[in-house]
Amino acid sequence: MRELETAGKRQGWWDSGGILVALSGGGDSMALLSLLRMAYGGRVEAAHLEHGFRGEESMADAGFVSDFCRQSGITCHIRHADVASLRRKRESKETAGRRIRYEFLHETSERRNLPFIATAHNAGDTVETVAHNFFRGTGIAGLSGIPQRRGQIVRPLAACSRDDLRLFLSTRGIPWREDATNNENRYTRNKIRNELLPWVKSNLNEGADRAILGLAGECARLSPRLLAEARSMLRLVSRGHSFALAAWDTAAARRMSETQLSGALRFQAELLDLPVIDRKRLGLLAGMIRYNRRGRFQWSGETEVCCGGPMIGWINRRLLEPPPEERIVLEDGASRSFSWGPWTIELEMRQSARRFRTPGPRAELPSRDPSGVIELTAAEKFAGRNILDFRAKIPWWSAAGTPVLLFRGKNSHAVWSPGVRRDVREKDVYVIIARVFAGKEQIVEAETWREFI
Numbered sequence: 001m002r003e004l005e006t007a008g009k010r011q012g013w014w015d016s017g018g019i020l021v022a023l024s025g026g027g028d029s030m031a032l033l034s035l036l037r038m039a040y041g042g043r044v045e046a047a048h049l050e051h052g053f054r055g056e057e058s059m060a061d062a063g064f065v066s067d068f069c070r071q072s073g074i075t076c077h078i079r080h081a082d083v084a085s086l087r088r089k090r091e092s093k094e095t096a097g098r099r100i101r102y103e104f105l106h107e108t109s110e111r112r113n114l115p116f117i118a119t120a121h122n123a124g125d126t127v128e129t130v131a132h133n134f135f136r137g138t139g140i141a142g143l144s145g146i147p148q149r150r151g152q153i154v155r156p157l158a159a160c161s162r163d164d165l166r167l168f169l170s171t172r173g174i175p176w177r178e179d180a181t182n183n184e185n186r187y188t189r190n191k192i193r194n195e196l197l198p199w200v201k202s203n204l205n206e207g208a209d210r211a212i213l214g215l216a217g218e219c220a221r222l223s224p225r226l227l228a229e230a231r232s233m234l235r236l237v238s239r240g241h242s243f244a245l246a247a248w249d250t251a252a253a254r255r256m257s258e259t260q261l262s263g264a265l266r267f268q269a270e271l272l273d274l275p276v277i278d279r280k281r282l283g284l285l286a287g288m289i290r291y292n293r294r295g296r297f298q299w300s301g302e303t304e305v306c307c308g309g310p311m312i313g314w315i316n317r318r319l320l321e322p323p324p325e326e327r328i329v330l331e332d333g334a335s336r337s338f339s340w341g342p343w344t345i346e347l348e349m350r351q352s353a354r355r356f357r358t359p360g361p362r363a364e365l366p367s368r369d370p371s372g373v374i375e376l377t378a379a380e381k382f383a384g385r386n387i388l389d390f391r392a393k394i395p396w397w398s399a400a401g402t403p404v405l406l407f408r409g410k411n412s413h414a415v416w417s418p419g420v421r422r423d424v425r426e427k428d429v430y431v432i433i434a435r436v437f438a439g440k441e442q443i444v445e446a447e448t449w450r451e452f453i
Contacts, residue, residue, distance in 0.1 A: 001039045007156045008040065011149045018043035018114040019154075022105055023069075023076070025061045028120035030176040031165040032157055033074070036118065045075040047108045049101045051083040053093070057180065064177055077108050091301070095275075102153075109152060121146050121155045124162040127212045128192050137279035141266060144223045145216035161209075230263035234271075237264065242418065242438030243342035243401060244313040245272055245303065253289050253312060261286050272314060275300050294396065296320075306397035313397050322378035322400040329373055330432065340376060341401045343418070344437040347374065349430060374432075375406045379417065382406070405434055 008014030021033045023046040036044050046069055050062040062078055069076035081104075087096040105117050126145035133142030148158045157165065169176055185191045200208045233256055241247035246268055256264065262282055269276070277299065285297045285305060294308025296317075304320075306313045323341040330336065335348040380399035394402060405416040416434045 001035060003159050004035050004039050004156050007148065007154075007158060011154045011156070013116040013118075013154050013156075014040070016042055016115050018045070018112075019116045019118050020105065020109045020112065020114040021046045022101070022117065022119045023048050023065055024120075024179075025065045025068075025177045026120075026179055027166050027169055027176040028122055028157065028162065030068075030174055031169055032118060032120040034169070034172065034174050036156070037072070037074070043114065045077065045112060045114060047077045047105055048079075049097075049104050050078065050080045051097045051100070052081065053083065053097065054181065061177055061179075064175075068175070075112075077112075079104050088301075106152070115152065116154050117152050118154050118156050120157055122157040122160050122162055122165060123209070123213060124193075126158065126216055127197065127209050128189055130212050130216050131192050131196065132189060133276075136276065138276045139262065139266065139279060139282075140219050140226055141223055142276060143215060144220040145213075147220075226263055227267065229260065230267035233260050233264040234267055239311060241311070241313060241395075241398070243319060244315050244398075246314040247395075248312040250289070250292055250307075250310055250312055254292065258286065261289065268314070269299065272303070274303060296397075306395070309395050311395040311398075313395055315397060319401045320397060322381060325378075325381070326376040327373050328376060340403050342438065343401075343403050345376070345403060345405070346433075346435040346437075347405075348433045350433075373408070375408075377404055377406070378402065379404050382415075403436060405436075407432060
């Protein structure tokens with residue numbers, strides 16, 4: 001209980017008005033719930049996600065949690081979810097379960113006005129996490145173990161051992177359920193807990209847990225400084241792009257040291273909620289950036305990092321495939337609005353003798369022949385000389401998803417592309433107005449690219 005109070009004051013939740021406990025029914029979470037009920041002065045509620053992984057056993061866990069909370073007078077929120085059917089493409093079952101669980105916890109805490117969410121991670125979990133990250137090659141941040149607080153999420157039992165928690169439950173007569181999958185060594189973390197760490201303690205150092213926790217503490221104290229430097233480096237290299245998840249200036253990235261570049265790459269991945277990659281693969285990506293080699297680096301699933309040229313982009317690989325070409329015919333007074341890949345395009349043709357003042361990037365083309373056809377294609381497929389200089393100013397990985405509109409009439413022609421802002425005034429002519437947006441709301445800055453006619 002002293003450890004709980006110390007953790008509460010250090011993590012900032014001890015004097016708060018309420019906390020939501022992620023309650024699985026296992027020994028760690030049951031100890032957490034019981035300790036908070038005994039020592040914490042705020043409102044305590046519990047939340048349990050029944051994910052359907054273990055059939056009847058999973059349903060029995062939910063029933064156990066529900067019964068215990070009802071008998072103890074604790075408000076408990078239970079949700080049943082078929083995680084297998086809610087998995088995203090290339091998302092593992094465990095990752096999907098973790099994502100859905102935290103979504104449920106955040107929704108419940110917001111609805112119930114509980115400022116903090118407590119999970120039952122303990123010292124043993126930190127030891128296993130550090131060992132796992134060491135062999136994965138995740139760097140200093142990974143060797144810091146599980147953070148004691150991240151936003152709303154707090155870990156009150158971070159300094160408590162699993163054995164002490166079981167002893168507390170036994171002496172108080174508090175029941176708990178053991179997850180049978182914890183003994184199955186087909187999972188990496190279980191192998192570390194059940195095979196690797198016992199072997200290390202028996203053959204190398206019986207105080208291995210203390211040694212690993214000490215290392216985690218040192219790395220945790222160093223990590224904020226590295227994080228601050230990575231955040232600073234990221235501000236220097238980040239650039240805006242219409243549909244990239246993130247984009248960097250290549251020249252600025254190449255000026256970073258090896259340590260700075262690795263830190264910035266890890267921090268960027270964290271901001272994009274991408275999984276950690278090992279040191280070897282991170283080194284390969286850093287090398288592509290350092291030598292400005294053109295290529296695609298698959299980070300995870302559909303997310304790729306594209307290098308080479310003036311800009312580095314984190315993108316969804318689907319954006320490397322251009323949408324189909326289109327031919328659009330407009331009549332006098334007609335207008336069209338439609339999506340093309342990540343862009344929204346608005347076209348209008350009308351007869352006018354005044355300058356149009358439509359908001360946002362646009363181009364206006366006077367033509368005495370309104371019957372012309374507008375062709376819509378990707379920048380990488382457009383072969384006209386009047387677009388070559390334009391294409392040289394955009395990243396190669398952006399060309400497939402950047403729209404180009406071409407109009408050929410008897411008396412005039414034009415090429416439109418994102419970021420154009422040009423007004424044309426001519427009496428007694430038809431005027432074609434084109435507006436190109438990145439997505440449905442964001443308007444592309446007019447200075448981004450130029451138009452060539």
